[in-house]
Amino acid sequence: MICIYCQKEFDPSKYRRTKQRACGDPDCQKKRQRDNLTAWQGRNPLYYRIKRMDPVWRGKARQRAKRWRTAHRDRIQAYRTATMDQYRIYMREYMRRYRAALRERQKPASDPLTKGQS
Numbered sequence: 001m002i003c004i005y006c007q008k009e010f011d012p013s014k015y016r017r018t019k020q021r022a023c024g025d026p027d028c029q030k031k032r033q034r035d036n037l038t039a040w041q042g043r044n045p046l047y048y049r050i051k052r053m054d055p056v057w058r059g060k061a062r063q064r065a066k067r068w069r070t071a072h073r074d075r076i077q078a079y080r081t082a083t084m085d086q087y088r089i090y091m092r093e094y095m096r097r098y099r100a101a102l103r104e105r106q107k108p109a110s111d112p113l114t115k116g117q118s
């Protein structure tokens with residue numbers, strides 16, 4: 001059997017002899033999981049949109065995310081350190097857009113809509 005990701009020969013599991021298309025390499029397994037998830041989301045595009053409308057589910061999801069963040073502070077810190085350059089670029093762009101929007105809002109009343117209304 002040839003792996004669809006690395007094109008290398010592999011022995012399929014005896015339980016998945018006809019269905020297995022990816023080898024056991026962690027990289028290939030990661031790609032397989034990501035592709036399966038993408039395919040599932042394609043088949044169920046409204047799943048999380050509908051779930052998010054449920055306030056109970058949203059509250060639980062928020063709690064779960066908060067618990068994870070508190071329990072894995074080290075992983076978040078490691079990720080932040082590893083991606084600091086991208087984060088700086090992102091924040092610079094974000095602040096540039098934010099300040100532009102702020103300037104737009106604080107513009108003196110000189111636009112045609114408000115002119116001559118007093």
Ligand SMILES: [Zn+2]
Nearest residue numbers: 003006023028
């Ligand atoms: Zn592979």
